[in-house]
Every structure is written in C-alpha cells, then in structure tokens.
Amino acid sequence: MRDIGPPEADLRRRVANRILDIYASYGYEVIETPALEDLAVLVGSQGGENEKLIFKVLKRGARLEEELQPGAGPGELADLGLRFDLTVPLARFVANHLNDLPAPFKVARIASAWRAERPQRGRYREFPQCDIDIVGEPGIAAEIELCSATLDVLQKLGISGPNLRLNDRRLIRQTVERYLGSLDQPGEVYIALDKIDKIGEDSVTAELSGQGYDADDVRRLLDHMATAELHPDNPVEADLGQILEFLRAQGFSASFDPTLVRGIGYYTGPIFEVAHPDVPYSLAGGGRYDGMPARFGAPPLPMCGFSIGFDRVCEMVDRLLFTTGGPKIAVTCATEAELLRCLAVARERRAKEPTAAISVVRRARNVRKQQEDLRTLGYTDIIDGAAFTS
C-alpha cells in the first residue's frame, strides 16, 4: 500500500473526474457500493487467482469469541472481505436492486480494490479500478460501445498509439478442445495460457503437461493460437469481425489476437485488452460475463465490462491537459496579526476571482525551502503578506 502526496494526488483527482465526465457523455451512471462485502459474495465468484488474495475481516464481539472455541478453523473467523475487483460487487448490486434499475443499465466507477499480493514494484495491495459495464445488452452493441468509450477516454487523456486486442472465450474453448479434448476445468487451462507473454511457451507447455495434457498436443495448440485468423463463417468470429470493423471506422486501432486469453474465470464471450507500444503491460482489459447476477439469485442477465488500469493511465496522461487555469497564489506572513489581515483580504479576492487559489500561510523559518515547496505544489505567485494587503 502507499501514500500519495500532492501534487500527484491532485492530478489523479482531475484525471478521475475527466474520465467519469467522458463516460457520462456516453450515458454511464455512477454508483457506490461498500468496500466490504460478505465473504460469501466474494468467494466462489470465479475471480481466478484474485479470489485467493482476499483481505478477510475478523468477526467481532460475541461471534468472534464463539469461533475461538477449540476446533474452529480460520475460514470461520472472518465474515467480511475487501472487494478484489468492482465486477463481482456490481453483479451483487444488480441482483439486489433489479427492480430499480433501467434496462439496459450502464455503470461507470472509479474505486479501490484490495488484493493481498506479495509486495512488488509497481503492484500495490490497494489500487483504484476504473470500470464501465453494461448490464442487460446481449448483443455486440455492448462490446462496441464499451470499447469505443474506453478508446475515446484514452485519446482524450492525451495517450496516443493504443491498440485494442480482441478475442472470444467461446472461440478459445473451441480451439483448445480441438487440440486437447473436452475441458472439465477450462478456468485452469485459461490461467495457464494467459501466462504465455510472461513465462513463455515452454513453461506453459510444462504447466499444462502437469495438468495431464499431452505436451505435443499443447505445442500444436500454441502454434495454432499464434497464427490463427478470423473466419467469418463461424458466427462468433463474424461478431469479432464486426466489432473490429466498427472500431476501425471510428479511427481506432484494433486487431484480432488469438493469443489473448485473460486469467479470470467468469468470461463467457468476447474479451479485450488495450496494448500500448511504450509499456509491457495492458492499459485496460475486459470482456463479457453473461449470467453473473444469477449467482446472487437474480435472472442470468447479460453483462459486459471494460476496466482501465487507473494507476498506469495516470502515469501516461498528458499533464498539460490537467492544469487548473487560474493563478495559484501563496501569501506568506511574518506575524499572526498580518495573517489575520491577509485572510480577510484573500476572502475578498477569492470572491472576485473564483478560479484563483489563494493560500495564506505563516512565513517559515527556512524561507527558501518554503518557496521551493510552494513552487513544487504549483504556486505561480509567492507574495509577502505586507505587499498583499497594501
């Protein structure tokens, strides 16, 4: 986990708002759900590896004491967990509020998720996710709209050169079963295949051999996946072609990528990621996960979503797009009496000039350090209190 100080936190707030404003222009509505969900909501949600990384919250009071009697196991000590993504909570939200929601329901959210990963560079245990989802649209209009809006956001943040990679879980399953036979636990195969970029074909082959698949069959599968092209006579592939055609007609770069798998279990149709030539990881990822609300007692509604890696995108935005416009004025005062006079003058000035930021502060003993710090915070004018009130 990490602290984020100014001016970085200010940039992140501005970026988040710009993103939500753009999504609002597509008709995505914001919602709030609690950070803590019942563990039963989070566990068994096909969240893949992420599910193992849930931060669990200890039961409280009498309920905890009960569990601490001899014989109780660690699974029962906790009743709540911090969400590991925004997708599972959204499906739970949809199931709980079904009658109050429009059909289709288009949602945008920027909020934290938590995963108890081993700390490593650039990976945090608390991190913001930035998701849009469409609930209730069964056709590729959902994929097209999600992909267009996400690529539009990246463009409007000043990030040029992204490419959308597209594949489909149904197509992957067809291909995998052609080479490896019918799948009982497709999730495990997907998690292995998803690692090709990270660990290479040989290690993936070894992992799948370990799961009982024939190594030669696996190699033939990987060869096929590296070279496959779209065949429009397969309805699934025809849909993918139509999505690509639409995105390209809007000027976006998008391509079929038969090696794209994604590691999460719950996808049921098209899956997509945004790659960028400057970075080795994807900027955004998503897919269709029809039926998830059924886990929470609702009808098996179609759902489809796209998630931007907020931290990654914040590092790549064009910062010039996020300046405030007004002057940022620091008034440094030598005495308390001067401070009080300047506070009153600052109030008048703010009323006249609403885009100005005016901070009235006591002059620090180390004047030079104070001035440097104020410049770092983006102050354009540093004025002596006496000059400010005269």
Add this chain to the structure above:
Amino acid sequence: MRDIGPPEADLRRRVANRILDIYASYGYEVIETPALEDLAVLVGSQGGENEKLIFKVLKRGARLEEELQPGAGPGELADLGLRFDLTVPLARFVANHLNDLPAPFKVARIASAWRAERPQRGRYREFPQCDIDIVGEPGIAAEIELCSATLDVLQKLGISGPNLRLNDRRLIRQTVERYLGSLDQPGEVYIALDKIDKIGEDSVTAELSGQGYDADDVRRLLDHMATAELHPDNPVEADLGQILEFLRAQGFSASFDPTLVRGIGYYTGPIFEVAHPDVPYSLAGGGRYDGMPARFGAPPLPMCGFSIGFDRVCEMVDRLLFTTGGPKIAVTCATEAELLRCLAVARERRAKEPTAAISVVRRARNVRKQQEDLRTLGYTDIIDGAAFTS
C-alpha cells in the same frame, strides 16, 4: 453499509468535487492514504469510542497459521485495520513524509472511514469523511482559516442558516478541575459531558458519579457550563473571542458554547461544531490536536482540523446548483443494426456538443418502464433510433 445508485451517487460526486474545488481555492492540497493501516497505528490513538469499533483484518498465510496454534488470543489474529477516521492516518502520513511536506501543510480529503457500529437508521459502517487540516500552524490563524473555509463551503452548497459553536478543551479542563478537582482521565469525563444533549444532565450526573465524582459537584459544574460567558482576561478566552470576531466580520454566524465538549480524546485546544436549525445533529466538527505526529516518531507538530459530515451535507445541498447544463439524450433502438448506426451518429454528435450526454440503448420490451427509468436518471430527451439517424 449500503449501496448508492444513480442519480444519488452522481449528485454525491458533484458535491464532493465542488467542496474540493472550494478548498483548493484556499490552498488545501489533496492526498491519498491507504484504507488499511497497521493496527498499531490505529490502536492507542485516543480516538475515544471509535477506537473500539475498528474492523480488523485477519493475518494471512503462514502468519495466520502460527497464531492459530493453541494459546493465541484474538488480538494477535489481525495485523491491519480499516481507518476509523482520516485524522490518525494524516498524522501518520505527516510523520512518514515530514521532509517532503511544505510548512505549513494544508490538506483536504474526502474518503471513506469504517466503524463496526451496531446498524441503526442513518448510521452506516462505511461512510465518507470530508476533512481539512492545517499542519504546522500554532496560532489561531489555523482555526480562523479552517472555520472560514468550512462555513464558506456550506454557504456555496446552498445551505443557509448554519451557526458555528466554539469552545476550548483547555478552558473545559480549567472549569472541570475547578469543580471536580484535578483530572487523571480527562478523556472519560469529556465522553460523559459530551452526551448532555443526547441523554440529559441527570444521566450525565449519574455517569460521572459512577466514575467517583460527587454528584453535587457535577451539578454545579453543569450549571456553570450552561451559563458561562467569555472573559477576555483569560488568554484562552481572548483567543476564542478573536476567532468569533473574525468569523462574524465575514458575515458568518458563530458563538461561544461552553457546553460543547466533543467525545474524542486527542483535542488539545479550540474545538468547534456547526449546528443547523433544521437538524438535530451537527453538520461539521473539529478542533486542534497539537502533537499527534509525535506518536509516530515525528516532532510534536501543531495540527488543527475540521470535518464536514458528507452524508448529512449531501442531504441538505441545493440540488439546483448541481445540474450539468447540457442535454441528456437517450436513443432507443429496435434492432442491433439500428444500434450500430446510432452509436456512430452519437459519436459525431458528442464531438460537436461536448456537454451533451448521449446514451444509445436497445429499446426494452416494457417501453413505458424504460422511459420512466430514463426520466428518473435525468434524461431530458428520449428519441427513437430511426429518428436519431435520419
């Protein structure tokens, strides 16, 4: 805990941004800290009753297994906790980043806090706090600036009629010790005195008698507290007078309230709350808590903060101040082909009219309910797909 759907969540986002923009005009910078803190940071922070309400996060992996050996107690099962306010994490942040921060350091934050309270109407276990703090200013310029900015925010949100109540922990302590003798555990006395409004003078008297104080002494103390006035020959009271004078000169309503105590242990000087005639609870509260960073190994810096009850304020804002300005257009389509045509037209239209929100959706089977839902979400125009593209 609770879900918040549109359009309420959208209003809350707009209110939060308006507040942070106003605070930015006073020079408050935003920061981010993790929701989870080490339990050692949260426990023993003089957070009063709130400290008992920490959600504790279970240790993970081998560390958890170790604790589950016979003989381990519940205190050792957890290593992290969800913050119960934003003040303690700020003091920890200040101590960790002392050399990178300007002096004084002015911070604004809107972020969630968590308390494991028994569920009751209008009280949530996850709720946003909206705080401003000044670190490093020892004089009443801090109190004046915090109170001015907070009252200014309420005014600009369209909430008229608030009154600031002001008192000082040093003054309370002087008064209490005059009637009850020297205090070993002032925190417990403050928690009792803080309940006068809620449980009445008789119950408070009973509670303090239970702590060993003479009931007649307590009654005389309460009588005094109900009627005391400011005496400017006492330096503490002279400061309070100056704060009030400054706020009134700016047109704010503010008054000395000798019965204001606040239930938290860490205050060391002036304390303040904002009352409003329409509601039985305060809209904002805060005070000076000098020295807190010393708990985390830093020098005992002066700190002073003011926290707005974000949920309460959202219920009272003038909603007309938070409309978007642009039209909100829903295009309902009968077929997938029509959806795709309309998505392309919508993209052109958004480029020409950036303030417009345009949502292209499949026409629902229940057309009337869909239209009602769209109106509830604030859609101003509902257009047939065929008409939109022609």
